[in-house]
Amino acid sequence: MTAVAVESGRPHICPTPKSPPTREALKRLASRWTVLITHALEDGPTRFNDLKNRLGVSGQVLARALRDLERDGLVARRVYAEVPVRVEYELTALGGTMCAVVQEIRRWAELTAPAQLADEELLSPILAQLLSGYALLFGRAELTQAA
Incomplete structure (x- = not known):
């Protein structure tokens, strides 16, 4: 190319x-x-x-x-x-030779998991509010049940 x-x-x-x-x-x-x-x-x-x-x-x-x-x-x-x-x-x-790479990926995942979980917990209420707002706006009750 x-x-x-x-x-x-x-x-x-x-x-x-x-x-x-x-x-x-x-x-x-x-x-x-x-x-x-x-x-x-x-x-x-x-x-x-x-x-x-x-x-x-x-x-x-x-x-x-x-x-x-x-x-x-x-x-x-x-x-x-x-x-x-x-x-x-x-x-x-x-x-x-992949073992070291896989171990590093696992180590990275374990180190970042708490931060990712915290972000998810922080965003979860915001997402719920957005979905309920869309449900009201568009008359779609199933959106509020997804949250």
């Missing part, structure tokens, strides 16, 4: 930096399951059902998330030739 810049009255084309690695990393971290699975696998190899029970997720959702993480090289799937078959998942070396 290029951009047009104007210097000295003459337009010229200048390249804009692309950041697909950053965009891809943020997209991966934005997935709820990536963070939860990474955290769960920090302790070492874990069986599918143990992950499913620990995370409280359906098998279908977990399987899809694990496949995505495996495709991206963040999680390794190991199948043992036993009866019944035992399958374990563990973080790869690359996936292990």
